[in-house]
Amino acid sequence: MHRRRRTALLFTAALVAAAPLLTACGNDAHPGAAAVVGGQRITVAQLEERVDQIREAQRAAVPDEAQYEQAVARTGSLTRDTLNGMVLDRVLERAAEDAGVTVSDREVQQLRFDLQEQAGGAEALEAAWLQQYGIPPQRLDDNLRLQVTAQKLAESLGTDTSRPEFWQALSEAGKELDVDLNPRYGSWDPEKSSRVDATTPWLRDVTGAGAPRTA
Template sequence: MHRRRRTALLLSAAIAAAPLLTACGNDAHPGAAAVVGGQRITVAQLENRVNEVREAQRAAVADEAQYAQAVAGTGTLTRDTLHNMVLDQVVHRAAQEAGVTVSRYEVQQMRAGLEQQTGGAKALETAWLQQYGIAPERLDDNLRFQLEAQKLAAKVGTDTGDPAFWNALAKASKDLGVDLNPRYGTWDAQKSSRADTKMPWLREVTAPETGQTA
């Protein structure tokens, strides 16, 4: 597979404690973890996503000690998951505005290439779970997201380091009016990231090695 197809745009998970600055989650948006484009991401939806990861982690290990270690290694999972849920919508909006689309066939092709590199479907699912906190049932969604980001970067610039790419995301963030519940941090529209995120959310790497942690 061509190197460009092998390259995945992956989420970092270095997120610190958040300041209580935004209004979402008060009486204006009861029960919301975030509001994106006028639509709520509910706390229940967020918790369901987190539970998917925890259940997959539990199924992947042999004993309680290993599970406890996996949980300890993903202590910011709830915030990271919400960040990813919001970012998915931001990238999708920016891609739509740029006329970028991703087909199911393209997702399947990307997945097939990554499975070949990591040693099969199960190995790929395990790698994405361990390194990026993506539950197996969300893997295709994550690959679609990454393909949208790749194609958007190619459409508006050269790669994800190009200012035009980040400007497109900033515009989409502002258009959507992202508003986080203060318990999960704040959203910096200009950077298309949680304001308390210390590292970039996007980085280009080749397929992960199985059995390692990020």
């Protein structure tokens, strides 16, 4: 399970690093939708709900007002980063489906058990996932399912989540899904499997230096 733990952390870190901290365009060409992925909408309301869950978890974890304000300042691009993750989740699911990869509840719970042992308990794991990856406690199991999915997809490809072969599979899935972001949040680059700024798509993400997809 040590390799799975390491790979899970790498993929979660990639979700965070994937979203460039850029200014989004204000042209709302998708009323009510933050993104359309495979013909299915991710609504602005769904995105805002996810962001609110993270902020509420941050508030509960950091009751001191000054510390909370610091946490908010460190995650000023939270909405765009969260949308990036929500889209990438669906891209990963399509890539896994294309590869015939399935994940059982038992596999998810086994990963959680292993990570809890490593972190020092359930609360410590939840706190770490919130602080490092912006995953609130109520979405931890969903995220761990994605970690297992990513690991099994990589194994089916004969690689791991840090290698270009894995990210190429996500790129192909993203093209199949024809991801379309509301220009407010930028645009989707299927080659990078990441959100980019809509007005300057050539601008590279200097905040994600060392991210697995560029390895």
